[in-house]
Amino acid sequence: MVAGIRDVARLAGVSTATVTRALRDELSVTDATKAKVREAARRLDYVPSAAARALSRGRSNLLGLFVPDITNPFYAQVAQGLEDRAAQARYHCVIASSHLNPERERHLLTSFQDGTLAGLAATTVGTDERFTAALGATQGPLVLVDRRPRGIKAPLVRTDNRKVTRGAIGELLDMGHQRVAMISGPRDFDTACQRLSGFRLAYRDAGLGLPDEYIRHGHLGEEGGFRAMNELLALDPRPTAVFCFNNLVTVGALKAIRQAGLRIPTDISLLAFDDMTLFPLVEPPISAIDQPAYEMGRCAADLLLRMLDGEQGLGDVVLPAKMIIRGSMAPPGAPPNPTPPDGSRAVPSSRRADTEQPAGRN
Incomplete structure (x- = not known):
């Protein structure tokens, strides 16, 4: 039978609270009592729980994950990766979503600053000075995932983003598209800036001009994608292909295309940043840039654990993404071509040269 804390307390002749304080090495317990408790624990082969071991080191065994929208499959996969890596180290995870609301984000962050978390991994929408100051004041290890708020110094x-977008848009231009539009995210998201930069570089590589009206800024979620796509479809001439900032924006854009009675890819090609499990299942299957969301979560947890073990000066980690070409991309005016179950193909992010460093720890 495995010994518990009550068995240790009974053998040592003290309370369970004293056992806990003694194993934490608290000053309120005398050296003689600590020795008695430790001897009782040794004799009984008592092993404290993961939580108790963490408390004895002066910290909790909880890691936090802060995301804008847990319903987005990308963040759900990040959460799964972080949770799995944390469990290997006997840590548990607390996950909170701001639902893309900066005010809610500030309140959640405040609640995380009471010392209950050993470390925090965060993807944020907040960009105002109050939020940045609060995030910078977060106690304990902090790791950023996907994007960095301005002024925050923490491993990311x-x-x-830029390299894989440049290559993906290059694929569309190589197919003969000269009017490729982009539904971009908020201008103050560094991910939106990086993807837009890659988009512009691909146009430059092809020696083409890029009309400003083919770029729609500041869109998130299905509603944003639906609204922006309707604006693009009203242009004359309208784009022959559209690249969407993320997966949920793509879902909204797809809805607008369907409602307009247009055919994919004959009338318009569609490309998403961030894959979804449903994208290969629609007709035609949606092409996407696939980020390794699960690995990003595992990596974030690994960085937090290394910081908790005392490592300092950890830098950013850049993981490779890949483009998956499916039936939603074809040369302008091409007739629908049913895609067989194994008809997608992956294109490495290194298709076109860029100035970014290879994936790995910087």
Whole structure:
């Protein structure tokens, strides 16, 4: 039978609270009592729980994950990766979503600053000075995932946004598209800036001009994608292909295309940043840039655990992404071509040269 804390307390002749304080090595317990408790624990082969061991080191065994929208499959996969890596180290996870609301984000962050978390991994929407100051004042290890708020110095786990976007848009231009539009995210998101930079570089590589009206800024979620796509479809001439900032924006854009009675890819090609499990299942299957969301979560947890073990000076980690070409991309005016179950193909993010460093720890 495995000994518990009550068995140790009974053998040592003290309370369970004293056992806990003694194993934490608290000053309120005399050296003689500590020795008695430790001897009782040794004789009984008592092993404290993961939580108790963490408390004895002066910290909790909880890691936090802060995301804008847990319903987004990308963040759900990040959460799964972080949770799995944390469990290997006997840590538990607390996950909170701001639902893309900066005010809610500030309140959640405040609640995380009471010392209950050993470390925090965060993807944020907040960009105002109050939020940045609060995030910078976070106690304990902090790791950023996907993007970095301005002014925050912490390790960041991200993908090569600019490089993979440059290569993906290059694929569309190589197919003969000269009017490729982009539904971009908020201008103050560094991910939106990086993807837009890659978009512009691909146009430059092809020696083409890029009309400003083919770029729609500041859109998130299905509603944002739906609204922006309707604006693009009203242009004359309208784009022959559209690149969407993320997966949920793509879902909204797809809805607008369907409602307009247009055919994919004959009338318009569609490309998403961030894959979804449903994208290969629609007709035609949706092409996407696939970020390794699960690995990003595992990596964030690994960085937090290394920081908790005392490592300092950890830098950013850049993971490779890949483009998956499916039936939603074709040359302008091409007739629908049913995609067989194994008809997608992956294109490495290194298709076109860029100035970013190879994936790995910087």
